[in-house]
Amino acid sequence: MAVITEDNRKWWLLVAVSCVLGLVLLDETVVGVALPTIEEELGLSVNQSHWVVNSYLLVFACFVAVGGKLGDQFGMLPMFLIGLLVFGLCSVIGGFAPSGHVLITARSVQGIGAAIIFPLFVAMITMTFPKEQRGFALGVGGAIGTIFLSLGPLAGGLLTDLLSWRWIFWINPPIVVLIGLIAFLTWRDVDRPKAPPIDWTGLALIASGMFCTIFSLMQSEVWGWTSPLVYGLFAAGIGLLMVFVWYELRVAAPLIEVDLFVNPAFLASNLTIFMAQYSKMPIFIFAAMYAQEVLGLSPLGAGLLVMLAAITQPFVAPYCGKLTDSHEPGLLATGGMVGLGIAMALMAITAPLDTIWLFAIGVIITGLAMPFVFVPTQTAIMASLPEHKHGQGGGISMTSQMIGGTVGLAISGTLFAFHKDYALVFASTAVLLFVLAVICFILFRKSVTQSA
CATH class of the missing domain: 4.10.860 (DNA Excision Repair, Uvrb; Chain A)
Incomplete structure (x- = not known):
């Protein structure tokens, strides 16, 4: 009896492409815990170790806007498999990297693979499931992705402690091969209008x-x-x-319809997503470094600490989604930014005390606040645009998110390089969060006034 049939193939495809989202989210959290060990073993400077993360984020940010369009131009399945191949091969090369330069180069090219496959995750689900099942399917995909996100710090710590930091890259290829095989067996193309030139x-x-x-x-x-x-x-x-x-x-x-930013709700939502991703860098990179270099924790211990910022998100996100249905999304998103700012301020205050328990409270609050930043803003973006521009709006929000990460690491890394002060990294992020929360609140209010 065949395991994959015509009746169940869409569910197999859903699980496969959702694991792509999982791999991308895993990469956000798994590398940060291993970074001090990578820095020591390869003899990297602090600046070079940050490029291990930011080379991936920067290339991802630059190319994600075109990833979905490549699928429209050359076919969803061919581009999906090519993106997987690039991502998987670069993971192998990164694991075997004999030097920082090789690792950074592999990570850069890996960012191209991620930029191709990440937008196709939503497109392939949308094209496979009927309209009445798409919301559920996307919800399942998001849940699988957040599971990967939650396990990232723990996986990074375990692999680095028990085996080697190289295994944080070598775990990707088997997953990539399985995803590619299932996608090849289950994907059915559909007729769609000719895509505009890239x-x-x-x-x-x-x-x-x-x-x-x-x-x-x-x-x-x-x-x-x-x-x-x-x-x-x-x-x-x-x-x-x-x-x-x-x-x-x-x-x-x-490539990007920049005139969409004239809409105050759209502008505020993208600023919120930008700042939310910016905030992930102090959490998943600098908190992990602080845990090992100041608190003296092992990679596994640092992974468990940082995991506190991710493990609550799968439980909070559904509740946040329900609130979004009955409350103003902009207000919830602004509240989420304020919550993140409070968490960062608490981490900045407690960092000089070298006390893990006080610092952990701030980390936990970030995990509780993060869904209130991401979930309502996606709703606000879709509500601010006509239906035929939802795809473009989603692509722009992904670009804003990735740019936020790469700018966040660049600014935080620069501050740390000059002052060697973790508290300053957390405090500067808190200040930016509070300032942008005020700006976004004004923009969201303006949007509500205009639509009234």
């Missing part, structure tokens, strides 16, 4: 602009803030991003 000029502008801006921030530790290279690259990056906005407003088929 905006390669826009992609080149945003990728080069992002690279110059982030590279200048992260290299300021090495070159110094007064270096003409730092100022020159930063100015070039900002200039390229301004040209990108100008160009996108004039091209017929833009």
Whole structure:
């Protein structure tokens, strides 16, 4: 009797592509715990160790906007399998990396694979399930993804402690092969309108602009803030991003419809998602480093501590979803940002005390607040756009999310490099959260007033 049949194939496909979301989320949390060990074994500087994370995030952020469009142009299954192949091969190379340069390069290319497969997760589920089952299917996919997210710190600590940090990359290929096999057996293509041409000029502008801006921030530790290279690259990056906005407003088929940001709810939602992902870097990278370098915990102990920020999210997210159905999403999202700000402030206050129990309270609060930032904003984004632009809005929100992560690591890493102060990293994040919470609250209120 066949395990995969025509009747159950969509559920097999759902589990397979949901594991893609899981791999991407796992990568956010699993590397941070192992970073001090990687830094020591490969002889990396603090700046280089941060590039192990940020090279992946930066490339992911630059290419995620085009990932779904590649599926429309060249076919969902072929691009999905190519993305998986790139992701899996780079995981193998990263695990065998003899030096930091090889590891950082592998992570960069791995970001391209993630940028291809991540947007296709939603598209393939939407195209496979009937309209009345899509919400449930996407909910199942999100639940599987958050399970991976929750287990990331624990898996990173266990593998680093018991085997080697290299296994945090080697666990990916078997999962990738299984996902690819199931997708190949269960995917059925559907007829859809011809996709518009890909905006390669826009992609080149945003990728080069992002690279110059982030590279200048992260290299300021090495070159110094007064270096003409730092100022020159930063100015070039900002200039390229301004040209990108100008160009996108004039091209017929833009990579990103930047005029959507005129809508105050859409702008506020993307700022919220940006800041939420920014906040993940102090939690999953710097809290893990603080636990090992200051509190003296093992990688496993650090993983268990950081896991407190993820383990509550699968339980809080459904409750948050119910509240979103009956309350103003913008108010909940703003409250979530304030909650994250309070958690970061508490971590900043307790970090100099070198007391794990007080510090852990702040970590727990971040896990409780995070769903209130992500869940309502996705609802607010969809509500702020006409239905035919939901796909574009989802793609932009993913880009905002990834940019938030790479900017967050760049700024936090730069602050830490110059001051060697974990409390400063947490405190600066708290200040930004409070400031943006006020801005987003005003924008959400403006949107409600306009629609009344």
